[in-house]
Amino acid sequence: MAHARRRDPVVTSERGGPAEAIGSLIQRYLKDHGHQTRIAQASVLDDWARVAGPQISRIAEAVSISADGTLVVAVTTSAWMS
Numbered sequence: 001m002a003h004a005r006r007r008d009p010v011v012t013s014e015r016g017g018p019a020e021a022i023g024s025l026i027q028r029y030l031k032d033h034g035h036q037t038r039i040a041q042a043s044v045l046d047d048w049a050r051v052a053g054p055q056i057s058r059i060a061e062a063v064s065i066s067a068d069g070t071l072v073v074a075v076t077t078s079a080w081m082s
Contacts, residue, residue, distance in 0.1 A: 038067070041065050041069055042065060044062060044065055044071060045062045045063075045064070045065060048061070048062035059075060059076045059077070059080055060073050060074070060075045060076075060080060061073065061074045061075075
């Protein structure tokens with residue numbers, strides 16, 4: 001059974017402007033308020049296993065990323081910490 005692609009819900013502007021997709025509104029809000037870069041940084045945590053590869057991701061886990069972009073990685077042994 002094929003799934004139909006869901007479209008973003010459309011919201012009518014309170015100011016009487018044209019309707020916009022919610023996804024577009026959210027993206028514009030994040031960009032206008034300076035959050036887009038931070039969200040891009042945080043996506044590294046989700047992509048860690050793919051980027052690091054299976055061998056490294058078994059022993060090293062991306063834990064957090066600071067506001068200045070520093071990635072914190074937890075490892076299983078002190079040898080990997082070095």
